[in-house]
Amino acid sequence: MDPKGELARVETAIVVPDQAPDDALLREFGMEEHPQGGFHGLLEVIPTKADYVLDLIRANSLWPLLSGLSCCAIEMMSTATSVNDIDRFGMFPFRASPRQADVLIVAGTLTTKMAGPLVRLWEQMPEPKWCVAMGTCTTSGGRFKRSYSVVQGVDRVMPVDVYVPGCPPRPEGLIYGMMKLHELVKQRRGHWSTYVDRGPQRTRWEGDVR
Amino acid sequence: MRLLTERLGSRARDLWTDEDTVEIQVDGAANVEVLRTLRDDPDLEFFFLTDAGAVDYGIDAHFEVVYHLFSWKHPAWLRVRARVRRDDPRIPTVTDLWEGAMFHEREMYDMMGIVFEGNRDLRRIYMSPDYRSFPQRRDFVLPDDAADSAAAGVNPLERPETWDLERFRQAPGVTFPPSEFRPDAPAEGPPSGVQDGRTLADKSRPR
Amino acid sequence: MTTTERPQPIPDPIDLDRAEEARLRTAAGLSLSVTQRRGEYAGFEDIGLPDRPPQTEREAEVYTLDEGEMLLNMGPQHPSTHGVMRLVVKLRGEVIVDIDPVLGYLHRGIEKLCENATYTTVMTYVDPMDYLAVMHNEHAPAMAFEKLYGIEAPKRAEYIRALVVELERVASHGLMMGFLSLDMGGLTPILYAFINRDEVVDLLSAISGQRMLFNFFRIGGVNWDVNDEFLSRLGTWRSHVLKNIEMNEHLITDNEIFRGRTIGMGVLSGRDAIALGVSGPNLRASGVAFDVRKAHPYSIYRELEFDLITQESGDVYARYLQRIAEIKQSIHLIDQIIDRMPHGPVQAQVPGIVRPRPGRAYAAVESPRGLYSVYAISDGGPTPYRFRMRDPSFISLQALPKLMPGHLVADTMAVMASFDPVMGGVDK
Secondary structure (H helix, E strand, O other), X not given: OOOOOHHHHOOOOOOOOOOOOOOHHHHHHOOOOOOOOOOOOHHHHHHHHHHHHHHXXXXXXXXXXXXXXXXXXXXXXXXXXXXXXXXXXOOOOOEOOHHHOOEEEEEOOOEHHHHXXXXXXXXXXXXXXXXXXXXXXXXXXXXXXXXXXXXXXXXXXXXXXXXXXXXXXXXXXXXXXXXXXXXXXXXXXXXXXXXXXXXXXXXXXXXXXX | OHHHHHHHHHXXXXXXXXXXXXXXXXXXXXXXHHHHHHHHOOOOOOOEEEEEEEEEOOOOOOEEXXXXXXXXXXXXXXXXXXXXXXXXXXXXXXXOXXXXXXXXXXXXXXXXXXXXXXXXXXXXXXXXXXXXXOOOOOOOOOOOOHHHOOOOOOOXXXXXXXXXXXXXXXXXXXXOXXXXXXXXOOOOOOOOOOEXXXXXXXXXXXX | OOOOOOOOOOOOHHHOOHHHHHHHHHHHXXXXXXXXXXXXXXXXXXXXXXXXXXXXXXXXXXXXXXXXXXXXXXXXXXOOOOOOOEEEEEEEOOEEEEEEEEOOOOOOOHHHHHOOOOHHHHHHHHOOOOOOOHHHHHHHHHHHHHHHHOOOOOHHHHHHHHHHHHHHHHHHHHHHHHHHHHHOOOOHHHHHHHHHHHHHHHHHHHHHOOOOOOOOEEOOEEOOOOOHHHHHHHHHHHHXXXXXXXXXXXXXXXXXXXXXXXXXXXXXXXXXXXXHXXXXXXXXXXXXXXXXXXXXXXXXOOOOOOOOOOOOOOOHHHHXXXXXXXXXXXXXXXXXXXXXXXXXXXXXXXOOOOOOOOEEEEEEEEEOOEEEEEEEEEOOOOOOOEEEEEOHXXXXXXXXXXXXXXXXXXXXXXXXXXXXXXXXHHHO
């Protein structure tokens, strides 16, 4: 691999951070040695924590857009009403206008005629926005796999963050999907994080929903 | 049944009955008169049109428009089958008798291509207005994937030639080193679907 | 810097004179809309109103604007929870002059898919049609296929069928109550309606395993018998359902705002209803006593006794009262069914792939929205030759262009919710 010993004679630079980061958060997220993670003064503490708090705020008040198309919409409404309540997660206001909504829960079969208006709704939503494909019709076409007018999965027309399978998924299933979405939002792991460069992803791979 | 033969005369052919349904066949052009007689005659009084549908019997055969009627005076459903030619599928409309037949006829036009003469609103109801095929005909074959259908491809999503693949070509001037397993191979570009570090997930808005 | 001519900015189309725009479009070879040809303002091209010449008389009628009229698009996504329907409403001020419902945003091609599916698989395809009355969706094809195959379901199966069908009717009518208030802005009754619905749906999930798209009926009976869990939940439910329904009803029925917004709105006369093909509670609220369970009794409805209730006024309030009355009748029916249920098998002996003799069969049931019927043609093979469904919500929507003109925009939702359309059935 190195017959002339050239590589062995190169001195590798050793990087020593000038301040040992002693923040538990940085260690938790594995960002101690990251150039954007180390502490270089008070001014860096606030944006890092503020980013985290911003993500917490986003996650805990995701406002869904009323885009119930079909049977899954009834289960989505059932999730939103008293017995399985997602108001406890901050998602009570199902906004009618896309301009005020954060997450588009596509609930129901997407047909080729409806694909245009749905994509227009998606484009009208301001960022940050996430998309949840609820039910098998939006995941892959579902039971209408061979139909001439069903879009085989909503990810053919828009980027999806969470897929919730089921026909229709139980309200508990949809809540689990929203918990996964919370995780994505807090870790900046969804498709939205590929649009803007806000720094590295704070991914935790061990453990589950928190 | 006897009543039917009396009142309709030669226009009704091929009576058939079950304990539940009575069926008559009529010619396509005579459907309005027959249905009018059925509705207005005081002994028959089939006042409610419960269903109007179309059947396609094959590429070489005919269409059929099937009406189901209900009357208080008769316990069975009445089925009226009107035969329509396949090469020139025209039949008079019954919207003058029942306004509620409008949506039925629009659906039959949309799905089978049967033209109802005299219908004031014969446009597509289920498919987009610019759709070109008639999905419920026998020669419209359901594929396993809509894009492979011979009759599909009206939407850009179903037509691969409209997909914009330029975004997935690699940018000029970018070369990658040859693989360690094949040192003589030419430089390969980034995997398809990646351009300037962006991935397929960015498909939702134009760049 | 040499003096160069500043490039002229491209005029924004909205700044152009109307005639100017029409002239430019003609020069460019683009089509003109109806309103452009008449010389009126046409700024709506990009929001989905047709920019091609009207193809039919009725389309020309709706999309031609007189002095002072405008078109408002209540698009496929709107807060009314009926699903994806588009209403193009022609307004003069706030008063509706004409309305054009555009359907098809949920058309899934179920009839075509059923032609390629075996008779048992058809049950899974028809489930999501009218997704709030799923058992009725399955009842009609089951009856039609049994007629084709020439068998009858055993008595116990018929009783179980009637039981789940009436339970579904209670859930669906209760939801209509909630949706009607929701569309008029009342956010509380929908919560109660969904609590009721969740109770019924938990009941039905004990017997069929699914909360919503049950796939419970089979040719020749039902899939599973009642079990202990179902019976215990049924007992609990029955003991408090009448009280709950009455409590929810009192929330709304004597409410001044509700009465003011619904009495006298959307009056549909009996003649018009029959001509339009409206059936079910909508027809009975207009005074016509037509119920498929009484007119052409099927299943075990000959042996059960229930009253046929009608209302006289035919307005939104009457349709609401009709549904409340029908909930109570359904509970009465459920009591009788539980009393009289015989023992026996729940499914006739039917092979896995059913091949009926060639023939035609028509079966109609009374769904919470009206007369739901199936016309099936068999050619002797494993799949149906033609499977046609007639959905009641689809036909009831034809009443909208007849009822809406003269009302205000805000009443659109009330009148539409009173017909209780479910877009899965409308668009198949």
